[in-house]
Amino acid sequence: MKKIHMVDVVSMYNAHASTIDKTIKKVISSGSYIQGPEVNHFEKKLSYFLNSKFTISCGNGTDALYIALMALDLKRGDEVLVPSFTFVSTVEAVCLLGLVPIFIDIDPNTFLLNHNLIAKSISAKTKAIIPVHLFGQCCDMLAIRNFARKYKLYIVEDAAQSIGSKCIINKNKKLKFSGTIGDIGITSFYPSKNLGAFGDGGAIFTQNKKLANKIKLIANHGQNKKYNHQIIGLNSRLDAVQAAVLSFKLTLLKKHNNKRKKIAKEYNSRLSNLDWIKVPVIKEDSDHVFHQYSIVLSNKIIRKKFQAYLLRHEIPTMIYYPIPLHKQKAYRMYNKKPLPVSEKISRQIISLPMHSEMELEQIIFICDVIKKFKLNG
Ligand SMILES: Cc1ncc(COP(=O)(O)O)c(C=O)c1O
Numbered sequence: 001m002k003k004i005h006m007v008d009v010v011s012m013y014n015a016h017a018s019t020i021d022k023t024i025k026k027v028i029s030s031g032s033y034i035q036g037p038e039v040n041h042f043e044k045k046l047s048y049f050l051n052s053k054f055t056i057s058c059g060n061g062t063d064a065l066y067i068a069l070m071a072l073d074l075k076r077g078d079e080v081l082v083p084s085f086t087f088v089s090t091v092e093a094v095c096l097l098g099l100v101p102i103f104i105d106i107d108p109n110t111f112l113l114n115h116n117l118i119a120k121s122i123s124a125k126t127k128a129i130i131p132v133h134l135f136g137q138c139c140d141m142l143a144i145r146n147f148a149r150k151y152k153l154y155i156v157e158d159a160a161q162s163i164g165s166k167c168i169i170n171k172n173k174k175l176k177f178s179g180t181i182g183d184i185g186i187t188s189f190y191p192s193k194n195l196g197a198f199g200d201g202g203a204i205f206t207q208n209k210k211l212a213n214k215i216k217l218i219a220n221h222g223q224n225k226k227y228n229h230q231i232i233g234l235n236s237r238l239d240a241v242q243a244a245v246l247s248f249k250l251t252l253l254k255k256h257n258n259k260r261k262k263i264a265k266e267y268n269s270r271l272s273n274l275d276w277i278k279v280p281v282i283k284e285d286s287d288h289v290f291h292q293y294s295i296v297l298s299n300k301i302i303r304k305k306f307q308a309y310l311l312r313h314e315i316p317t318m319i320y321y322p323i324p325l326h327k328q329k330a331y332r333m334y335n336k337k338p339l340p341v342s343e344k345i346s347r348q349i350i351s352l353p354m355h356s357e358m359e360l361e362q363i364i365f366i367c368d369v370i371k372k373f374k375l376n377g
Contacts, residue, residue: 001359001361001362001365002359002362003314004314004315004316004353004362004365004366005316005353005355006316006317006318006351006353006354006355007192007353007354007355008355008357008358009191009192009196009355011357012355012356012357013198015357016248016252019248020245020248023244023245023247023248024241024244024245026244027240027241027244028241030240032240033239033240033241034237034239034240035220035237035240036240038240038241038243038244038247039057039237039238039240039243041243041247042057042238042243042244042246042247042250043055043056043057043203043243045247045250046203046246046250047205049250049253050163050177050179050180050205051176051177051180052177052179052180052185052205052206052207053206053207053208053209053212054205054206054207054208054209054211054212054215055203055204055205056203056204056205056206056212056215056216056219057201057202057203057204057237057238057243058201058202058203058204058219058236058237058238059200059201059202059219059235059236059237059238060188060189060190060200060201060202060236061089061158061160061186061187061188061189061190061202062089062092062093062188062202063202063219063234063236064186064187064188064202064203064204064236065089065090065092065093065130065156065158065186066092066093066096066097066234067204067215067218067219067234067236068093068156068184068186068204068215069093069094069097069099069128069156070097070218071184071211071214071215071218072127072128072154072156072183072184072211074097074099074127074128074154076097076098076099077098077099077100077125078099078100078125078126078127078128079099079100079101079102079123079125079126079127080094080099080100080101080102080126080127080128080129080130081102081104081113081118081121081122081126081128081129081130081153082094082101082102082103082104082113082129082130082132082325083103083104083105083106083112083113083130083131083132083134083342084103084104084105084106084324084325084326084327084335084339084342085106085111085134085321085324085325085339085341085342085345085346086132086134086158086321086325087132087160087320087321088325088328089158089160090130090132090158090325091325091331094130095331095334099127099128100125100334101325101331101334101335102121102123102126102334102335103324103325103326103334103335103337103339103342104117104118104121104339105117105339105340105341105342106339106341106342106345107341108341108344108345109281110137110281110283111134111135111294111345111349112131112132112133112134112137112138112139112140113131113132113139113144114341115139115140115143115144115147118143118144118147119147122151126151126153127153127154128153128154128155128156129144129147129148129153129154129155129156130155130156130157130158131144131155131157131158131182132158132160132161133157133158133159133161133162133165133178133179133286134161134162135161135280135288135290135291135292135293135294135320136161136162136165136194136260136288136289136290136291136292137162137165137280137282137283137286137287137288137289138162138165138166138167138178138283138285138286138287139167139286140167140283140285141157141167141168141169141176141181141182141285142168142169142170142171142285145169145170145181148182154182154183154184155181155182155183155184156182156183156184156185156186157178157179157181157182157184157185157186158185158186159178159179159185159186159187159205160186160187160188160190160193160202161188161193161194161291161292162178162179162187162194162289162291163178163179163187163193163194163195163253163289164177164194164195164253164254164257164289165177165178165257165286165287165288165289166178166286166287167181167285167286167287168285168286169181178286179205180205180207183206183208183211184204184205184206184211184215185204185205185206186202186203186204186205187202187203187205188201188202189201189202189203189238189242189246192355193291194253194256194257194260194289194291195246195249195250195253196249197242197245197246197249198241198242198245199239199242200242201238201239201242201243201246202236202238203238204219214231217230217231217233218231218233218234219233219234219236219237220233220235220236220237221233221234221235252356255356256356257289257290259356259358260289260290260291260354260355260356261287261288261289261290263290263293263354263358263363264280264288264290264293264354266360266363266364266367267279267293267352267363267366267367268280270363270364270367270371271295271367271370274370274371276297276298276302276375277295277296277297277370278295278296278297279295280293280294280295290354291354292318292320292351292354293351293352293353293354294320294349294350294351294352295349295350295351295352296345296348296349297348297349297350298348299347299348300347300348302375303319303347303348303349303350306350306373307319307350309369309373310366310369310370313369315352315353315365315366315369316353317350317351317352317353318350318351319349319350319351320349320351321346321349322346323346324339324342324343324346326339326342327343352366353366
């Protein structure tokens, strides 16, 4: 059996090495490394795949969030609703712009922002909400859109972990890809993401031409032509090499997401009868592209023992996320309230290996080892 990795970007490369090598060589020989035809081609391809009117690539997912919030012209002190149980970037961008994050607790079954808590978190200063489609599953966008309409909030979707997942967006059960539902959506091409580059990369989606033009300006020094700066911007561009690699990898995304779903199904079928493990819940309004396969154990002590036990069998695991953001030194001044579900889940959650190159033999091995774990041993 092959060594088990949490994420296996090298096997993914090896499976397509000759095509990828040729693709990279072609870009290097072209001499066009920043923006240019490869980047335009990738943006068009991604727009077509996601059925998004506009896709603007940028340097990474964190920049994408920052640029998205900049484009909305929010004022210092405006409040933005965010989950606390997420990767730090979501909140980093908010705070860097002088906006105030209002942390919302999560649903204990899906780990996604609990939309039932939105109404009581709204004030006259609330201007936007960032639903994070964590681990590959979409937030309840039907409910979130209704709240956004009612309270006049912008929606900036954080689809860094959910590219290719779709969810229901209205009463007629219309399905849309995550990232293309809100006023603006973003994703990340960090190497371990479902659509990962060989370095950093990100993209911003919008269906609004005015916003798209503004986002394009901001991401490229605020310039519409070389040395013609319309607004204050920054330098956040996708490299041509990454764009070319991503154009190729995009052709595999559906297959890879299906593989992840299949792996999750295998895990579920083997682990769901263990009463000390809670396997991931798949909602009815969204599909789940399993950026992570995360299970919940009863407490932090058991989790520590479980993680060490799996490591002794050469099975890596990760904890996403061990400390919710409202408890982090950098962000706790923004929040004094407890968020009991985020706090509890961060003590209980653990993610098992999940990537497109996993083999059935490895999944069976992992589950057999898990079944032999002695809770009181
Ligand atoms: C939920 C979430 N948002 C934003 C980001 C930021 O993406 P990047 O690492 O490309 O800056 C990530 C990436 O890890 C993420 O998981």
